[in-house]
Amino acid sequence: MRIAFTTKGKDWDSQMDPRFGRTDYIFLYDDESEETLIEDNTAIQNAAHGAGPQTAKKLFDLSPDILITGNGPGGNAAEVLKKSELKIYIGAGNMTVKEAYSAFKEGRLDAN
Amino acid sequence: MKEVVVISGKGGTGKTSITASFAVIGRDNIVVGDCDVDADDMHLLLEPDYKSTEDFYSGYTAVIDQEKCTACGKCMDVCRFKAVDNKIGKFEINSADCEGCGYCCVICPEKAITMQDAYVGEVFISGIKTGTEMVHARLKAGADNSGKLVARVKKIAGEIAKKDGKDLILIDGSPGIGCPVISSLSGADFVILVTEPTPSGIHDLKRVFELIQKFKIRSGLIINKHDLNLELSAELKDFAKNEGIKVLAEIPYEPDFTKAMTEGFTVVEYNNKTLKKILTEAWAEAEKEIYKEVIK
Amino acid sequence: MKIAIASGKGGTGKTTLSTNLADLCAERKDFPGIILADMDVEEPNSGLFIQREVQKEIIRNKMIPQWDKDLCSNCGVCDSICRFNSLLKLGKTILVMPELCHSCYACSELCPENALPMQMQKMGRQTIFNTDSFIFIESRLDVGQEQAVPLIAQSIEYIDSKYPKDFLVLLDSPPGSSCPVIEAAKNSDFVILVTEPTPFGLHDLKMAVNTMREIKKDFAVVINRFGIGNDAVIRYCSDEKIDIIAKLPDKREIAELYSKGKLVHRDVPEFGKELKKVAKYLKRLSDRRNNQ
Numbered sequence: 001m002r003i004a005f006t007t008k009g010k011d012w013d014s015q016m017d018p019r020f021g022r023t024d025y026i027f028l029y030d031d032e033s034e035e036t037l038i039e040d041n042t043a044i045q046n047a048a049h050g051a052g053p054q055t056a057k058k059l060f061d062l063s064p065d066i067l068i069t070g071n072g073p074g075g076n077a078a079e080v081l082k083k084s085e086l087k088i089y090i091g092a093g094n095m096t097v098k099e100a101y102s103a104f105k106e107g108r109l110d111a112n
Numbered sequence: 113m114k115e116v117v118v119i120s121g122k123g124g125t126g127k128t129s130i131t132a133s134f135a136v137i138g139r140d141n142i143v144v145g146d147c148d149v150d151a152d153d154m155h156l157l158l159e160p161d162y163k164s165t166e167d168f169y170s171g172y173t174a175v176i177d178q179e180k181c182t183a184c185g186k187c188m189d190v191c192r193f194k195a196v197d198n199k200i201g202k203f204e205i206n207s208a209d210c211e212g213c214g215y216c217c218v219i220c221p222e223k224a225i226t227m228q229d230a231y232v233g234e235v236f237i238s239g240i241k242t243g244t245e246m247v248h249a250r251l252k253a254g255a256d257n258s259g260k261l262v263a264r265v266k267k268i269a270g271e272i273a274k275k276d277g278k279d280l281i282l283i284d285g286s287p288g289i290g291c292p293v294i295s296s297l298s299g300a301d302f303v304i305l306v307t308e309p310t311p312s313g314i315h316d317l318k319r320v321f322e323l324i325q326k327f328k329i330r331s332g333l334i335i336n337k338h339d340l341n342l343e344l345s346a347e348l349k350d351f352a353k354n355e356g357i358k359v360l361a362e363i364p365y366e367p368d369f370t371k372a373m374t375e376g377f378t379v380v381e382y383n384n385k386t387l388k389k390i391l392t393e394a395w396a397e398a399e400k401e402i403y404k405e406v407i408k
Numbered sequence: 409m410k411i412a413i414a415s416g417k418g419g420t421g422k423t424t425l426s427t428n429l430a431d432l433c434a435e436r437k438d439f440p441g442i443i444l445a446d447m448d449v450e451e452p453n454s455g456l457f458i459q460r461e462v463q464k465e466i467i468r469n470k471m472i473p474q475w476d477k478d479l480c481s482n483c484g485v486c487d488s489i490c491r492f493n494s495l496l497k498l499g500k501t502i503l504v505m506p507e508l509c510h511s512c513y514a515c516s517e518l519c520p521e522n523a524l525p526m527q528m529q530k531m532g533r534q535t536i537f538n539t540d541s542f543i544f545i546e547s548r549l550d551v552g553q554e555q556a557v558p559l560i561a562q563s564i565e566y567i568d569s570k571y572p573k574d575f576l577v578l579l580d581s582p583p584g585s586s587c588p589v590i591e592a593a594k595n596s597d598f599v600i601l602v603t604e605p606t607p608f609g610l611h612d613l614k615m616a617v618n619t620m621r622e623i624k625k626d627f628a629v630v631i632n633r634f635g636i637g638n639d640a641v642i643r644y645c646s647d648e649k650i651d652i653i654a655k656l657p658d659k660r661e662i663a664e665l666y667s668k669g670k671l672v673h674r675d676v677p678e679f680g681k682e683l684k685k686v687a688k689y690l691k692r693l694s695d696r697r698n699n700q
Contacts, residue, residue, distance in 0.1 A: 150585065
C-alpha cells in the first residue's frame, strides 16, 4: 500500500502541511517495500489560482492508494482526485508525519 | 501553533474591528495576518511600523519586445481580452486588460512576446502596538486579491510565530467565496464567523459556511448588531445550533464601535465596559474551542 | 445615462443608496425611464428590497473547451498551455474545470487534433423584473464560478442594446477596487462612490478614488451614515476637489428598516431629503451632457 502525506518537510519528523493545494511537499511511503519518495511541491507557491487541481494532478501521477492531509481538498481539487482511486484521510494537520502514520494505522483519522 | 481565521462573507459586519479586538485581548501571544487585502483596514487600529516590505507578483502579463516584433498582428487576432493595442503599427500590451493567458506568447512567430510576473502590490511585516507582529499587504489600483497573496501572508505569519514561539496566528480573512477565501481557510484550525441579522448577512453566512464544511474546520459564530432584528438573530442561532457551530457572542448595535475606530482604537481599548466584557468573554470561549483536543 | 454606484469596501450602503434612489427617481419622473441593475453578481442583494415580478430570464453563458476523447491524441499541449490550471491531463483523460477557465481559447485553437472545441456553458443568469415604478435587472453568478467580469460585461451590453439612451441606468456595482468594479465603472458615464465618514471608510475610499483616476472616470462621493466618525472624509474630498453629493444620515431606524428588507426614503424624512440631492445631481448631470 502506498500512502501520500502533505508535509512541510522531507522526513518522518517533519510537520504535516494541513493545506492540500499549497502543501510544500508530498511525502510518499510504500509500506510493503518500506521505500519513501519526496515530491517537491514548493513551486506551487507561484500559482495565483488553481493550486488545488495542480497538486491533485501530481497526486494522480504518483497514484498512491491513500492520501493523508489536514483540512482536505477544496472543490476543484476534489473533482480531480475523483479520477484517481485513492482514499482520503483528514485531520492530521497538526501532527508530524510519523504521528500521522500511526494515527492512520490505529484508525484515528477521519475518512473524507 | 494554531491558526484562527475570521470571515464574514458580507462586508460591513464589523469583522475587522472584532479581529483587531481579539489581537489586543490576546496580546503578545498572537501574530496577526490581514488577508482582507481589498479592504485592508486592520492597520488603522493596530499601529503597524512597516519595518519590512517585499514586492509581490501574482499571475502574468505579456510584454512585447519591440526589437523583435515585426508587427504581424497575430497577437491582436488571438487575444480575447482586447489587451493588444495597435498604435500606428506599433503593437503594445495594455497590462490592465491582459489576463496573462499566454496565447499571444505561444502564437508569436518571432518569439517577441514573453510572459512576465505581474506586479500587484507589496507585502509588509510590521511591529504592532500589542508587542507582536502583523503581516499585511497593499494592492496597486485595480489589482486582484489571489489565493497566492493570501498564502504568502499566512506563510510569513507562520514563520514569525515559529521563530518567536507564539501559539497563535489570527487571520482577518478575505470576503466572498472565491479563491482568496479558500486560501484563507486552507490550513486553519478554527474559524470565527462574524455576521449581522439582516437578509444579506444570513444569506452570505450560509454560503461561506458551505465552504467551511467542505474543509471540515470547526467554527464559532459572532452575531454583531444582534438587537437590530431579533427575529433574524434567532434564525441565525437556530442555524448555528443545527450545524454544530458554537455561538461565541451576541453583540448589541452600539455606536461606540465606530467611535473607538474613529479614534484609532479597538473597541476593547475604549471606555465601554459592556462591549469589552462581551468581547473578552467571546475570545475566552473561542480559545477554549481552539485548544480543545478532538480525542477519539 | 449610466451611473455606477460603487464603494471601496463592502457594507457601506451601496445597495441602500441604489434601491432607494431608483425608487425616488421613478417617483420624480426626471427621466423617461429608470433601470436598476444589480451587478454585484456574486452576492446580488438589491432584490431583497424590491417588490417585483419576473418578466424575463436570460441564461448567461461563457465559452469553455469541451474535450472530445475520440479526436484526442493525448499529446498534452493543452495542459502545458493553460496558465490558469483549469485544464489538466490526467493519464489518458483531459479534465476541464470550467470555473477556473478564462475563455482565452488557447487550448482549443492550438490543439492539433481539434479535440477541444469551445462550447457554451452556463455561468449565471440575468433576470428582468417589472416593478410598479422601474425596471429591475439582476445578474447572478452561479455558485463556484470565479469570473465575474464576463457576466457583468454581457449584462451591460444587453441593457445598452435594449433600452433608450435617455433612460437612467443605476448599476449597483460589486465592492472592492478590482476587475469586477472596473468593468462596471468603465462602461458607465459617471461613478458615485459611497463611503462612511470613518477611518476605514476613508482608507477604502482612497483606494477606490485611485482606481477611478487610473481608469479616468468622473466620479463624486455620497457619504452614508453621516454623523458617525469624524470629518476626515469631508476634508479629504475638499483637498482633492471631489464633489460630495449628499450626506445620508446615520440612524438606528434606517439599520432596522434595512434588516427587514424595506426601503427607507419615505419613512425617514432626513434620509429622503438628502437622497433628493442625489436625484437632482443626476438630473443636472444628464442635462449638462445633453447640452454638450
